[in-house]
Amino acid sequence: MDLLFQNLLAITPAQIFMLLLGCLLLYLAIAKQMEPTLLLPMGFGVLMVNLPFSGAISQTFEGTFVQGILDLLFESGIATELFPLLIFIGIGAMIDFGPLLQRPFMIFFGAAAQFGIFFTIIVAMLLGFDIRSAASIGIIGAADGPTSIFVSSQLAPHLLGPISVAAYSYMALVPIIQPFAIKLVTTKKERRIRMTYEAATISKKTRLLFPIIVTFIAGIVAPASIPLIGFLMFGNLLRESGVVERLSQSAQNELVNVTTILLGLAIASTMRADTFVTPSTFFIIGLGLVAFIFDTIGGVCFVKLINLFRKDKINPMIGAAGISAFPMSARTIQKMAQKEDPHNFVLMHSISANVAGQIASVIAGGLVLAYLL
């Protein structure tokens, strides 16, 4: 009985805060279905980590070191970069690059919509973060969970917890964040611009060669990006080859599912009261929002710039779809377009830009690593 009270009384206010945060993550995952595949394991992991004297994390009892299972998962799966890279194989196997191959010009919108990453890095440095921490925070703007985790695990592993929470939370909030940011920089007339759609077919050879060529080009320019791009494109080659259907299905389902469970729990091991409840966590959450807003603004303004030189205008909202949150961003843009004009269909264009964002975000992550490592 004494032991029971001893454990209960050992709870600190910071641990209570973290336990409430764990419950909040579980609530968002279950009741609101916000990125539940990652937030649910993370939320439960936070509960396990922040109970007093938790055996789930490494502890030293009376001079004896006891390895915690969640720390072991972190060291073997995230510190080694293994989990995010395995997830990239699955994501690659899920992506259909067809819409981008049909409209290759959209690839530039993917680049423009990464502006928020670099803008946020500068803002974070103004707030006093060193360049490696600032880059890890800025990469939240990639709107790509595994890329954020991969980059921050190498540049600022101590910030991994808040960065993951921010990245996945804001990805789920894209339908709220993007309309707000788009309306800041567009007029109603611009949002009503209609675009013509011409269906085009892509040959099997093009689909097969694309992942190989992307890996080659990105690898030559920034060798540090090879694990990121390479695993993504390897997954895509599994899909497009057509000869390893079982492997492609396994990558899309079993591999991603198992790794996501382990990834969520491993990230939770970094969300301990003593290291998480700090002012920097709140800055990171705020800066993540800045990154998403300026990604959107960067994409929209780029299209507006291009429109100055084009006869056939592009709906500026398409530029906002150049982030990696697929297909949520493309759907959000279509909804906005139809809200302004019920007969405006821009979904196919916004999907092309969205696919471009998936490639560009990974390249941006690789370039940040190439510059700083």
Added chain:
Amino acid sequence: MTQGFLLMAFGMGTMFLVLAILYLTIKLLNKFFAPKHHEEEKQ
């Protein structure tokens, strides 16, 4: 701060360069490997 601006210039500049190369590559792939008639029907 200077490092931040340099990273922005390097990051955005290199990304546009890489994606411009990819754009030209896709254009070439689409030109040289245009789908044959039976492939179009299959798709």
